[in-house]
Amino acid sequence: MNVIETCELGKRYGKSWALRDCTLTLPAGHLAALVGPNGAGKSTLMNMAAGLTAPTSGTVTGLGGHPAGSPAALNGVAFVAQDAPVYRNLSAGDMLHLTRNLNQRFDTAFARARLADLGIPLNKKAGKLSGGQQSQLALTLALARRPRLLILDEPLAALDPLARQDFLAAVMTAMADDGVSVLLSSHQVAELERVADFLIVLSRAQLQVASEVDDLLAGHRLLTGPTGEADEYAGRLTVVQTRRGDAQTHLLARTGETAAPAPPGWESHQVSLEEVVMAYLRSPGVSEPAPLTRLQRPQPTEATR
Amino acid sequence: MTVFTTPASRLDRDAGPESGPAPWSGMLWITWRQHRGLLITVSVVFCAAVAGLLVTGLRIHHDYALLSACRPATSAACLGMSNFFNSTDWHEGEYLHVAVQAAPVLIAMFAGPPVVARELETRTYRYAWTQGIGRVRWTVAKLALLGSLLTILAFAISQLLTWFFAPFMTTQQLTVLTPTVFDTSGLSYAAWTLTAFCLGAFLGTLLRRTLPAMAATLGVYIGLAAATWFYLRDHYPVKTFWPMQLFEAGWLLALSAALIAATLWLVRRYAD
Amino acid sequence: MSVLTMPAQPDQDTAPRPVPWRRMAWITWRQQRATLIAVPAVLAAVAVFLVIFGLKAHHDYAALVNCPLNQGQQSSACAELFRTFNSTDWPLANACSILIGLAPVLIGAFAGAPLLARELENGTYRFAWTQGLVRERQAIAKLALLGLTLVVLAGAFGELFSWFFQPFLWTEQMNRLTDGVFDSSGIVFPAFTLAAFAIGAFLGMLLRRVIPALAATLGVYLAIRLAEWGVRKYYPVAVVTSNTKIFGQFETPSVPGYPWILSTWVTGPGGKPASQSVANQILNGPGPGAGTSVASGAGAPSAGGSVPPGYTEWNRWIPLSHYWPMQFIEAGWLLVLAVALMAGTVWLVRHRAA
Numbered sequence: 001m002n003v004i005e006t007c008e009l010g011k012r013y014g015k016s017w018a019l020r021d022c023t024l025t026l027p028a029g030h031l032a033a034l035v036g037p038n039g040a041g042k043s044t045l046m047n048m049a050a051g052l053t054a055p056t057s058g059t060v061t062g063l064g065g066h067p068a069g070s071p072a073a074l075n076g077v078a079f080v081a082q083d084a085p086v087y088r089n090l091s092a093g094d095m096l097h098l099t100r101n102l103n104q105r106f107d108t109a110f111a112r113a114r115l116a117d118l119g120i121p122l123n124k125k126a127g128k129l130s131g132g133q134q135s136q137l138a139l140t141l142a143l144a145r146r147p148r149l150l151i152l153d154e155p156l157a158a159l160d161p162l163a164r165q166d167f168l169a170a171v172m173t174a175m176a177d178d179g180v181s182v183l184l185s186s187h188q189v190a191e192l193e194r195v196a197d198f199l200i201v202l203s204r205a206q207l208q209v210a211s212e213v214d215d216l217l218a219g220h221r222l223l224t225g226p227t228g229e230a231d232e233y234a235g236r237l238t239v240v241q242t243r244r245g246d247a248q249t250h251l252l253a254r255t256g257e258t259a260a261p262a263p264p265g266w267e268s269h270q271v272s273l274e275e276v277v278m279a280y281l282r283s284p285g286v287s288e289p290a291p292l293t294r295l296q297r298p299q300p301t302e303a304t305r
Numbered sequence: 306m307t308v309f310t311t312p313a314s315r316l317d318r319d320a321g322p323e324s325g326p327a328p329w330s331g332m333l334w335i336t337w338r339q340h341r342g343l344l345i346t347v348s349v350v351f352c353a354a355v356a357g358l359l360v361t362g363l364r365i366h367h368d369y370a371l372l373s374a375c376r377p378a379t380s381a382a383c384l385g386m387s388n389f390f391n392s393t394d395w396h397e398g399e400y401l402h403v404a405v406q407a408a409p410v411l412i413a414m415f416a417g418p419p420v421v422a423r424e425l426e427t428r429t430y431r432y433a434w435t436q437g438i439g440r441v442r443w444t445v446a447k448l449a450l451l452g453s454l455l456t457i458l459a460f461a462i463s464q465l466l467t468w469f470f471a472p473f474m475t476t477q478q479l480t481v482l483t484p485t486v487f488d489t490s491g492l493s494y495a496a497w498t499l500t501a502f503c504l505g506a507f508l509g510t511l512l513r514r515t516l517p518a519m520a521a522t523l524g525v526y527i528g529l530a531a532a533t534w535f536y537l538r539d540h541y542p543v544k545t546f547w548p549m550q551l552f553e554a555g556w557l558l559a560l561s562a563a564l565i566a567a568t569l570w571l572v573r574r575y576a577d
Numbered sequence: 578m579s580v581l582t583m584p585a586q587p588d589q590d591t592a593p594r595p596v597p598w599r600r601m602a603w604i605t606w607r608q609q610r611a612t613l614i615a616v617p618a619v620l621a622a623v624a625v626f627l628v629i630f631g632l633k634a635h636h637d638y639a640a641l642v643n644c645p646l647n648q649g650q651q652s653s654a655c656a657e658l659f660r661t662f663n664s665t666d667w668p669l670a671n672a673c674s675i676l677i678g679l680a681p682v683l684i685g686a687f688a689g690a691p692l693l694a695r696e697l698e699n700g701t702y703r704f705a706w707t708q709g710l711v712r713e714r715q716a717i718a719k720l721a722l723l724g725l726t727l728v729v730l731a732g733a734f735g736e737l738f739s740w741f742f743q744p745f746l747w748t749e750q751m752n753r754l755t756d757g758v759f760d761s762s763g764i765v766f767p768a769f770t771l772a773a774f775a776i777g778a779f780l781g782m783l784l785r786r787v788i789p790a791l792a793a794t795l796g797v798y799l800a801i802r803l804a805e806w807g808v809r810k811y812y813p814v815a816v817v818t819s820n821t822k823i824f825g826q827f828e829t830p831s832v833p834g835y836p837w838i839l840s841t842w843v844t845g846p847g848g849k850p851a852s853q854s855v856a857n858q859i860l861n862g863p864g865p866g867a868g869t870s871v872a873s874g875a876g877a878p879s880a881g882g883s884v885p886p887g888y889t890e891w892n893r894w895i896p897l898s899h900y901w902p903m904q905f906i907e908a909g910w911l912l913v914l915a916v917a918l919m920a921g922t923v924w925l926v927r928h929r930a931a
Contacts, residue, residue, distance in 0.1 A: 050707050054928075071711050081703035087608070088699075094607055101600035103709035138704075145709070342789060381857040403675060415792055484668070515788065520615065520687060527676065535669065 001028045001064040003149045003181040004049050009058035011044050017205050018044040024210035031175060033196035034185035035277055040202040042185045043082060046153050050079035063148050075104060078142035082153040084135045088127025092120055092137055099141045111144035131158035143174055152184045168195050193273040201280050208280045213273060220276055223251045225266035241279035252279045332446035343416055351458050361401060362469035365394050369472035391476060398473050405466050406489055409459055409498035410526045416455060417505020418518035420447050421572060425513045444572050448506055448565060456499045463494035481546045484534050492554035500557045501526050503564040510571045601718035609723060612688050620734050631741035634666050638744035670745050677738055677761045681769035682798040688727060689777020690790040692719060697785040716926045720778060720919045727774055728767045735766035753900050754837045756806055763904040768911035773798050775918035782925040810839050812906050814899040819889045838894040846887040859884055
C-alpha cells in the first residue's frame with residue numbers, strides 16, 4: 001500500500017506557486033525524510049497530504065487511494081503541524097480528552113504513560129509548557145491515535161539534542177511495533193541519515209528527489225579525477241554537481257544500479273546522504289527521475305536509462 | 306576561507322545622530338500601520354454620522370421652521386404639521402440621538418483593549434518592547450495618538466448633534482440638564498469617549514486578552530454611566546449647565562489620567 | 578527512556594457515522610468554557626437587578642392602577658404618584674430597554690465571532706481539522722450546541738424582561754407592538770440572539786479574524802435591525818376598518834396602549850377619496866380626540882368626531898390580538914436567516930483551503 005500518492009500536485013498562492021508538478025509515491029513502512037530549504041514547499045506538501053489544504057492542481061491521496069482530507073484518510077493520518085499547535089488554555093489532560101473525543105481510535109493509557117514518562121504534568125496549561133514539552137505533547141497525542149501514517153512538520157526544531165534523540169527513538173519504536181509510516185521534515189539531514197530510509201527533496205517548489213535511501217546511495221557515486229579530463233568524462237555521465245579545483249575535479253554523478261568502472265586516473269567513492277542532498281539542492285533543474293523500484297507502480301511511458 | 310572584518314571605527318555605536326532615545330515621530334507611522342483597520346473604520350463611521358446628521362438635520366430644521374411660522378396655530382393644516390413633526394421627525398431624531406450616544410463606548414471597546422492586549426496575546430511584545438524606543442514611550446505614543454483622535458472626533462460630533470437636536474428642545478420640552486441632552490452637549494460627550502478609551506486600554510493591559518477586555522470595558526462603562534446618571538450628578542456642587550459640564554469633564558479627565566497612569570505602571574512591570 | 582506500547586487495534590469501521598453529540602458536547606464545553614460561563618453570569622447579574630427593580634416598579638404601579646391616566650383628571654395624590662414614578666422608575670427602565678435592545682448582538686457577537694475565527698487566527702485549526710472527526714461535523718455540532726444554549730438563555734431572559742417592563746406599557750402609552758417592546762419579548766428576542774450568533778460565526782469564518790468579525794457583526798446586525806423596523810408594517814396581519822370608536826382616548830390598564838395604526842384616510846360619498854382639505858379637517862380638525870399620527874409606532878387615537886355624513890374615516894391598523902402572528906412571522910424569517918448563515922458557515926469550513 002502506498003501511504004501517500006501525488007500526481008502533478010501543485011499549490012498556488014496568489015501569483016506564486018508554492019509547489020508545482022509534484023508526482024511522488026511513498027510506500028508504506030518507511031520513515032521518509034522531507035528536506036529542502038525554507039520556502040521550498042515542504043509545509044505545503046504536508047498540509048495537502050494531511051487534508052488541511054486543497055490543491056490548486058493535481059491530486060493527492062493517502063492510505064491506499066483515499067483522497068486526502070476524506071474521513072477515511074483523516075482517521076488514519078495523524079498530523080503535527082509546525083510549532084506543534086496546542087490549545088494554550090487547555091491542560092495536557094484536557095488535550096488528551098479532546099483528542100480522544102475527536103477520533104475513533106485513541107489509546108488513553110499509552111498517552112498517559114508516555115506523558116508521565118516525559119515528566120509532562122497533566123494539569124498544567126499547554127501554553128505554559130516549554131516548546132520542547134509542547135512538541136512532545138503533540139507527538140504523544142498523534143501517536144496515541146494509532147495512525148497508519150504520521151506526518152510531522154519540523155518536529156525537531158524546538159528540541160534540544162537529547163530530546164531530539166528521544167523523539168526519534170519514540171518514532172522508530174512506533175514504526176517497529178505498530179507498523180506506522182512516517183513522513184518527517186527537517187533541516188537536519190545528518191541526523192535523519194541514521195533513521196530515514198526514504199528521502200524526498202524539495203527545492204524552489206519543485207520535487208528533486210523521491211527515492212529509497214538505499215537505492216539513492218547505491219545509484220550515485222563521487223568521482224574524483226584530473227580537471228583536464230573532467231569535461232569529457234562528465235559528458236558521458238549524468239552529473240548532479242561539479243566541484244572544480246585547479247588540479248582535481250569532483251563529480252557527483254548518477255551512475256545507476258549497475259555502475260561502469262571508473263576510467264584510469266579516476267577514483268569512485270560512495271556518497272553520504274548529506275552529500276547527495278546538498279548536491280541536489282545546489283543544482284536546481286537536475287532532478288532524480290522516478291526510479292523503477294519493485295515497490296512502485298510502473299509508469300506507462302517510462303524510458304529506461 | 307577568509308573572514309572579513311570592518312575597521313573598528315565603522316562600528317562605533319556611540320557616535321552619530323542616532324544617539325539618544327528613538328524619535329517620537331516613528332510612532333506615528335507605526336500606530337497608523339498597526340491600527341489601520343480601526344482608524345479606517347472610525348473615519349468611515351464618522352463621515353457617515355456627519356452626513357446622516359447633516360442631511361436629516363437640515364430637513365428637520367426646515368420642518369421646524371415651517372411649523373413655527375404656521376398660522377393660525379390651531380388650524381387643521383398646522384395641527385397636521387405638528388403631528389407629523391412630533392411623530393415621524395421626532396422618531397428619526399430620537400433614534401439618531403440614541404445611536405450617537407451609544408457609539409463612543411462601542412468604538413472605544415474596539416480601540417482601547419487591543420493597543421496593549423494584542424501585543425501580549427500574539428506575543429509580539431517580545432519584538433515591540435525590545436526596540437530602542439522602549440515599552441513605556443511606545444505605549445504612551447499609541448494611547449496619546451488614538452485617544453486624542455477619538456476625543457476630537459467625538460467633540461465634533463457632539464457639537465453637530467447639539468445643532469441637530471435644537472428644534473426638539475422646544476417641541477419635546479427638554480432642557481440642557483435633561484440627562485440624555487447633557488450627555489451629548491458641551492464637553493461631556495468628548496470626555497466620556499476619552500474615558501471609555503482609557504478604560505479599554507487599562508482593562509486590556511490588566512486582563513492581557515482582547516476579547517475579555519472588550520466585554521469588561523462595556524460592563525464597567527455601563528456601570529459608571531448608570532452611577533453617574535442616577536446618583537453622582539445629584540451631588541454636583543452647582544446645578545447649572547456649564548459648571549456641571551466643567552465639573553463632569555474634570556473628574557472624567559482625572560479618571561482618564563489615572564487609568565493611563567495605571568496602564569503604564571502595568572506595562573512597566575509586565576513580566577512573562 | 579522506555580516507551581510503552583500497546584498492541585495495534587484492528588481497523589475500525591471507517592464509514593461516516595452520525596455526529597457523536599455527547600463527545601462534541603464535552604468538546605464544545607471545554608473550548609467555549611469562557612463564553613458558556615460568562616454569558617449566563619452576566620445575564621444572571623442583570624436578571625437579579627431586573628428582579629429587584631422590577632418588584633419595586635410593580636409595587637409602585639399597583640398603587641397607580643386606580644388612577645386615571647389623563648393628567649387633567651388626577652387627584653393630587655395620584656399626580657404625586659405619577660410624578661415619582663415618571664422621575665425615578667421610568668428613566669431607569671428606559672435605559673434598561675435600550676440596553677436590552679443591544680443584548681442580542683452583544684451575546685451573539687461575543688459568542689459567535691470567536692467560535693471559528695479564533696482557531697484560524699492562532700493556528701490551532703491545524704490540530705482540530707486533522708482529527709478523525711471531519712471539520713464540518715465539528716462545526717455543525719458547535720453551532721448547534723452553542724446556538725441552542727443561547728436561544729434558551731435568551732428566551733428565559735426575554736420573558737423576565739417582559740415581566741419587568743409590563744407596568745410601563747400603560748404609563749408610557751406603549752403596547753406589545755411598539756418598537757423596542759416587540760423585539761424584546763416573546764420568541765423574537767431569542768430569534769434575534771440566534772441570528773446575531775449566526776452572523777458572528779459566519780463573518781468569523783469569512784474574515785478569519787476575531788476582532789474584525791466582531792465589528793462587522795455589530796454593523797450587519799444594526800442593518801438588519803433597521804431593515805426589520807421598516808419591513809414590519811408590511812406583515813400580512815393588518816386589518817382595515819372604519820369603526821374608529823374602537824380606539825379609546827385613554828385605555829384602561831387592562832388593555833394598555835393603542836394598537837398600531839399604519840395609515841389613515843378618508844373617503845367621501847360614493848367611496849371616492851376625499852379632498853385634502855376635507856380630509857385634513859376631519860382628521861386634524863378641532864373636535865374631541867383631535868390628532869392622528871400617521872405611521873407612528875406607538876399610535877395615538879384617531880379623530881373621534883366631526884365626520885360629516887357621507888364621509889368615512891378608514892384606518893389600516895394592527896390590533897393587539899395579532900401580536901403572536903406577528904411574532905411568528907418575524908421569528909420565522911430570523912430563523913431562516915440564522916439557519917442559512919449557519920449552513921453558509923459550514924460550507925465555508927468545508928471549502929475554505931487552510
